[in-house]
Amino acid sequence: MTDRAPTVDPGPAPGASPAGEEFIAPGHSLESVTDKISHLVLTRRTPRGWWIGFAISFLLAMLLVPSVGVLLAKGTGVWGLNVPVGWAFAIINFVWWIGIGHAGTLISAILLLLRQEWRTSINRFAEAMTLFAVTCAGLYPLLHMGRPWLFYWLLPYPNTMGTWPQFRSPLVWDVFAVTTYATVSALFWYVGLIPDFATLRDRAKSLPFKRVYGILALGWRGAARHWDRYETAYLLLAGLATPLVVSVHTVVSFDFAAGIVPGWHATIFPPYFVAGAIFAGFAMVLTLAIPLRQFYDLGDFITRRHLENMGKVLLATGLIVAYGYAMEFFFGWYSGSEYEHSMLSNRLSGPYRNYFFALMVCNVLAPQLLWIKRCRTHMGWLFLVAMFVNVGMWLERFVIVVVSLSRDFLPSSWDLYEPTKWDWGLYVGTIGLFLTLIFLFIRFLPVISIFEMRTLAPQSSEGNGDEADEAADREGGAS
């Protein structure tokens, strides 16, 4: 019978073919997996392409120096902000980066709990991507404060000023949500790296590398007790991280929805933002995975089925986002409220209508290509759709923030928003920072989890499809 093992399977399918045969190319042994992945870090000479990519990214990142410097010297007035549009690039880019940062935890935690083995080859760099994206995101609210050195005023601590954060404000919830998220993601990533650090320590030839990896490996010797504790810790972290996948973007959506600006105040915002975040995150994972797979020849580990599965997640979350747009539109019309009506006409025919139509093309039309299997499995098409989504998710936040704010209740206070070079400089600078960190990560850390990939190799008990073992595992697995 041809019914394949389910792809996005919310439960175990006992007896279905072990995913190993499709999630790792045939012919790999435990050793070849280790060799191939650790080789990227240890023995291979740094390829010229890496240097070029790194140099460009680094140059872009250096844009942060003038952008932040001028901002701190002169204040947020150097941005294009004005009175109705007090939140613009800083919030757009914050939400954009935070959204991108969602795929990592989703892939690592939720797919782990759902026993989706295909996560194995993509979780490591998805987690790294999450961390770097959250780093970039975190910069914006800090800089938007104008006096970032006073950031600790956001935290509730006893102080002589007698002030306390306003706990009814979602912006304060953001502080907690984002810092928790960053902490747990970093821990999760690091804990997952420990066994691989040990592998690198054992294989490194130069002493400094041995030392550094050795310190990072925390004395890991691969003893049975180590593995036992490791597995427990990893599962617990996964459990902790799972609610965070939902909570962070829910709180971000409250930043808007708790206000009353038409275009912000919609009850659909929480689930629609969460779906949008996963949508954006998977698009970025694909954006990174496809070139990585191509240039480092990792097609054996990041197989077409991985990419196809990611394409399916992209399509599904894209449809949820489209449902969100549809609801906003329908209820805006159904409400009978003149403010809602003018919000819709402002989107469709206002000064920023081109952004809105571009958004529809990027986020609603382009992902429909993924209904076609040929597109889901073709690197070029997938990459193209992912790029559309990256742009589309930025446009979405632009439409939500700028289009809504520029024309609120009182026509006398309407004004248009125009980003300045410093807005752009900061934005491009964070993209540079993100890519720089990604390049460093590729060079110095195993981009794919070595020990987890080994479990997919045919020699391992799991890769062998040892039924009894797997069944026992499932029985005791996620509750």
Add this chain to the structure above:
Amino acid sequence: MSAPQTDVRGSIEGVQRRALLVAVAAGVPALVGAVFQTDQFLRSWLLAFLFWMTFPMGSLGLSMLHHLTGGSWGLTIRRLLEAAMRTLPWMALLFVPIALGVGRLYPWADADVVAADAVLQKKEAYLNVPFWLVRAVVFFGVWIGVSRIVARTVTQQDRTGDPKLAHRLRMLAGPALGVYALTMTFASVDWGMSLEPHWFSTIYGVLFIVGQGLGTLCLSVVMGSWMARREPFSRWIQPKHFHDLGNLMLAFVLLWAYVSFSQYLIIWSGNLAEETPWYIHRTGHGWQAIAIVLIVFHFAVPFLVLLSRRTKRGARNLAVVAVALLFLRFVDVFWLIAPAFHTEGLHVSWLDVVVPVAVGGFWVAIFFRGLKGRPLISLQDAQLQGALEDTATRPLPEVGSSHG
């Protein structure tokens, strides 16, 4: 698990007979109510209709989701879902009283009310009786159409075991799921939200969809535990099947709380005159008692109880939770609908009990009739064979023929 007691076929007929008896016993006083308290009868009928729609519609959603994603959670309950979907034409019949009573149920259908209300005049393009009727016809047409296609494909699958049919179902599932989400959203606006025609909330459709998913999972657990006590299913249905369903119940309980709380928080925080009345009607004048019951027993208690492995792996324990949650689903639908009619204060009519029981008896009878016609587990499904192989103690095909 207790020892198997009876053969399934006999039990099905027994349940069917008893359900019909209940329907008649509750139906007679309901009819009396229809004559003497027509308005209240229609309101209770709407409540009953929306509650019992949970199962055919939730089944449509869940079975499409399962065809799309696979997973062993759905294999043992797939036939139950399909039988529930086959009750949709009867649900269309049950909709007739609502269509006839539209003028008494919905303020926007009353010309005098609309004439005095500027907002309703603006909404007339959507909220008018002919268009509302056309939409209802379209909804039922689409739902019955999808359930027909599924039923036909599945019957063929049982006969031939052609793997192409599983593929065809999977191809249907994606678009069907999208159509379900959209049509159910608009149906929830038409039948529920427009009772208070000024109010709107973009998450309302999701609230209904999640409620239907949860209700249907609960029904599946109850039915699964019922089957597990009977031959020949006692040999197939395993603790792990309940464990999976229990996990899904937990997920849906959380999702329900998430969606409900999000809506509340956003409306509370915005504090706008066109939105808050909906919650003022539901959290004042005695109605808050029901709101608190929902928070405690539709969220807090089941959340804690369903965290436990022991609850989820025991058919009986999980069935108890499921029955309780089914009752709370009813309370939730009541809380969504009834305060619209009784803004002056908490009001429970005897018809709110009798009519849902009568409709329920009728629904259960036709649901069980649908179960009788075909094997209760889809044997030809390749995935299923995989799922049962390690637990079955006998060759599989016998089950199918024993009551095909």
